[in-house]
Amino acid sequence: MEPVDVADLFLGPKSENRRYFKETLEFLMDEHIHWRRDFHPEDPRIVRQYDERNAVRRETLDRTTEVLLDLSSRLKASSMPWFSPRYLGHMNADTLMAANLAYMATILYNPNNVAYESAPATTELELEVGEQFAGLFGYDPERAWGHITADGTVANYEGLWIARNLASVPLAVREVEPDLLDTDEEWELLNLPTDRILDLLSAARDAGVLDAVRRHSARGTGTEPGSLGKVLVPMSRHYSLAKAVDLLGIGQDHLIPVEVDEEYRMDVDRLAETIDGLVAEETPVLAVIPSAGSTEEGAVDPIHEIADLRADYEDRGVSFSLHVDAAYGGYARASFVEDREFAEIDRVREVLDELDVVDRETDWPPEHVYEAYRAFSRADSITVDPHKMGFVPYAAGGFVVRDERALDTISYSAPYILEESAEMPDRLGSYILEGSKPGATAAAVWAANRVVPLSLEGYGQLVGRGVEGAHRFFHSLESTDEIAVGDRRVAVQPVTRPDLNIVDFAFNEVGNERLDAMNDLNEGLYERCSYRNGPVYTKDFVTSKTTLDAEAYGDVPGAFAAELGIPEDAWNEVGSVTVLRSCVLTPYLAYDTTYGEYWETFMGAMREHLADILGAE
Numbered sequence: 001m002e003p004v005d006v007a008d009l010f011l012g013p014k015s016e017n018r019r020y021f022k023e024t025l026e027f028l029m030d031e032h033i034h035w036r037r038d039f040h041p042e043d044p045r046i047v048r049q050y051d052e053r054n055a056v057r058r059e060t061l062d063r064t065t066e067v068l069l070d071l072s073s074r075l076k077a078s079s080m081p082w083f084s085p086r087y088l089g090h091m092n093a094d095t096l097m098a099a100n101l102a103y104m105a106t107i108l109y110n111p112n113n114v115a116y117e118s119a120p121a122t123t124e125l126e127l128e129v130g131e132q133f134a135g136l137f138g139y140d141p142e143r144a145w146g147h148i149t150a151d152g153t154v155a156n157y158e159g160l161w162i163a164r165n166l167a168s169v170p171l172a173v174r175e176v177e178p179d180l181l182d183t184d185e186e187w188e189l190l191n192l193p194t195d196r197i198l199d200l201l202s203a204a205r206d207a208g209v210l211d212a213v214r215r216h217s218a219r220g221t222g223t224e225p226g227s228l229g230k231v232l233v234p235m236s237r238h239y240s241l242a243k244a245v246d247l248l249g250i251g252q253d254h255l256i257p258v259e260v261d262e263e264y265r266m267d268v269d270r271l272a273e274t275i276d277g278l279v280a281e282e283t284p285v286l287a288v289i290p291s292a293g294s295t296e297e298g299a300v301d302p303i304h305e306i307a308d309l310r311a312d313y314e315d316r317g318v319s320f321s322l323h324v325d326a327a328y329g330g331y332a333r334a335s336f337v338e339d340r341e342f343a344e345i346d347r348v349r350e351v352l353d354e355l356d357v358v359d360r361e362t363d364w365p366p367e368h369v370y371e372a373y374r375a376f377s378r379a380d381s382i383t384v385d386p387h388k389m390g391f392v393p394y395a396a397g398g399f400v401v402r403d404e405r406a407l408d409t410i411s412y413s414a415p416y417i418l419e420e421s422a423e424m425p426d427r428l429g430s431y432i433l434e435g436s437k438p439g440a441t442a443a444a445v446w447a448a449n450r451v452v453p454l455s456l457e458g459y460g461q462l463v464g465r466g467v468e469g470a471h472r473f474f475h476s477l478e479s480t481d482e483i484a485v486g487d488r489r490v491a492v493q494p495v496t497r498p499d500l501n502i503v504d505f506a507f508n509e510v511g512n513e514r515l516d517a518m519n520d521l522n523e524g525l526y527e528r529c530s531y532r533n534g535p536v537y538t539k540d541f542v543t544s545k546t547t548l549d550a551e552a553y554g555d556v557p558g559a560f561a562a563e564l565g566i567p568e569d570a571w572n573e574v575g576s577v578t579v580l581r582s583c584v585l586t587p588y589l590a591y592d593t594t595y596g597e598y599w600e601t602f603m604g605a606m607r608e609h610l611a612d613i614l615g616a617e
C-alpha cells in the first residue's frame with residue numbers, strides 16, 4: 001500500500017484542506033437528506049416548506065440560529081487550538097478529516113451500538129474495529145475479541161473486571177463441579193494461569209454448569225476486598241485504575257504501586273520483590289498492569305520482561321492476569337507492523353528513515369521500546385485510546401481480550417461463543433460495561449483505521465512524526481545552554497529522553513537552590529502558556545504541566561531536580577517538582593522546514609515570559 005500523505009489527513013493548521021472538507025461534508029449531508037426523502041416517497045409531507053412557514057416557526061428557526069451563533073462564539077473564544085504545533089500540552093492534536101467526516105455523517109442516523117437492531121451498520125463497524133485492534137496487537141484473530149469503549153478509563157475497568165471475575169472462577173468451580181478440577185487447594189486455585197481458567201470455563205460450559213459457576217463467581221457473590229489478590233501497577237499508573245479497584249470492590253488498599261526506575265518505567269526487579277513478598281505470605285496477585293506510554297511521561301514499561309517474569313512464576317505455581325494499559329501508546333504499535341507482521345527492528349528503522357519520518361540520529365525505536373511492544377501479544381487484554389494517538393475525536397477508547405472466552409465472565413446473556421454462530425451479537429451491550437453508545441464513534445474509528453492503516457505506512461508514520469518532533473524538541477532543550485534573561489541566567493532541562501513523544505521539562509534560574517522557587521518559576525510559565533491568564537487564542541505557546549512528587553515517585557524526581565542545581569535537602573523538604581509537559585502528537589515538527597523556526601518562536605516566548613516572571617530588565 002502507498003504510504004499516506006500526512007498533510008492531506010487533516011483540515012490543517014490554516015484550514016488548508018477546507019475545500020475538500022466542505023465539499024465532502026456537503027456531499028455527505030446531501031446523502032442523508034436524500035435518504036430521508038426517499039424513505040416512502042408516497043408519505044405526505046408533515047412539515048411545511050420554508051417559504052410557507054408562519055411567524056411562529058420563523059421565530060423558532062431564528063432562535064436556533066441565535067443559539068448556534070452563541071455556541072460558536074463561545075467555542076471560538078476559549079477552545080484549545082489543538083490543530084497548531086504551538087499547542088504542545090495534553091494528548092491532543094488535530095483530528096483526522098476522515099474521522100470527523102465519518103462522525104458528522106453518522107450522527108444524523110443516530111445509531112446506538114448497544115443493540116444490533118438499533119445500529120446494524122455501525123455495530124458491524126465496531127466489531128471490525130475490534131478485529132483491527134486484535135491485528136494491531138498481534139493477537140490471534142480467531143480467538144481475540146475487541147470493541148470500542150467510551151474511553152481508556154472504561155477499557156481499564158473492563159480489563160480489571162474480567163481479571164477479577166476470571167480469578168474467582170476456579171473457586172466457583174470448586175463449589176459447583178469440583179470434578180472439573182485437579183486440586184481443591186485454595187492457593188493453587190487462586191494461581192491458575194489465565195489459559196487454564198479459560199479452559200475450565202469451557203469445561204463448565206460443556207458440563208452445563210456455566211451459569212451456576214457464574215453465579216458463584218465474583219459477579220454473583222461479590223468479593224471480600226483483597227481476597228482474590230493484589231493489583232500491581234507502576235507508580236506512574238493512570239488514576240482510572242484507582243477508580244477501577246474502588247468500583248470493583250477490590251479496594252484501593254489492594255492496589256500496589258511498584259517503584260519506577262530513573263526513566264519512569266516500572267522497575268521489574270522491584271516488581272519481582274513485591275511478588276516474592278506477597279507469595280511468602282500467601283497473598284495472591286490478581287493482576288499486573290503495566291503501561292505502554294505513561295500518562296505523564298510517555299514511559300513504556302518493560303512489558304516483555306514482565307511477561308517473562310509471569311512465565312517464570314508460572315513454573316513455580318504462581319500466576320496472575322496481565323493487562324496492558326496502552327490507552328496512550330497503543331497506536332504506536334503500528335510503527336512496528338508491516339504486512340501484518342511485527343517487523344524486525346532494523347526494518348522498522350529503515351522504513352521510518354526511507355519515509356523521512358524519523359531521522360537516523362534520533363535512533364528510534366530503542367530496543368527496550370521495540371521489545372515491550374512486541375510483547376503486547378502476550379498480555380491477556382489491552383486498553384487503547386483512538387482519541388489519543390489515533391487522532392479520532394472524543395469519545396473513543398478501545399478494549400481487546402486475547403481470548404474471547406473471557407467474555408463469558410462478564411456477559412449478561414448466553415455464552416458468546418454460542419451466539420457467535422449468528423455472526424453478530426444481538427446485544428453488544430450485554431458483553432460490555434456500557435449500555436447505549438454512539439455508533440458515530442465506531443464509524444469515526446473505523447474510517448480512521450481504513451484511511452490510515454494500522455501499520456508502518458499508515459499510523460506508523462503518523463505517530464512516528466510525533467516521535468521525531470518530540471526528539472527534536474528534547475534535543476533542543478537538552479543542548480540549550482544558559483538562557484540570558486536581562487541580567488539573570490536561566491537553565492532548562494528535559495526530564496528524560498522520550499520513549500514515545502512526551503517531553504517533560506523544567507526551567508531553573510542558575511544558582512537557585514530553592515525548590516519552591518524553581519516550582520514557582522515553572523508554575524509561572526504554565527500560567528502564561530495556558531488558559532490560566534488571558535484567552536488561549538492569543539498565546540504564543542500553549543502547554544500543560546504536571547507534578548512529580550515523592551508520594552507518587554519516591555526519590556526519582558529529586559535526581560532530576562539535582563540536574564538543575566537543587567540540592568538533596570531541598571528535595572527532601574519540598575518533595576515535589578513541577579514540570580511542563582508537552583505531548584508532541586502533531587506531525588508538523590518532524591519537518592526540517594518548520595522545526596527551526598518553531599524552536600525560535602518557542603524560545604522567544606519563553607524568554608519573554610521568564611523576563612516577566614523574574615522581573616528582569
Ligand SMILES: *Cc1c(COP(=O)(O)O)cnc(C)c1O
Binds near residue numbers: 150238240294327
Ligand atoms: C489517558 C489514559 C487513560 C484514561 O483514558 P481516558 O480516555 O482519558 O479515560 C488510562 N491510562 C493511561 C495510561 C492514559 O494515558
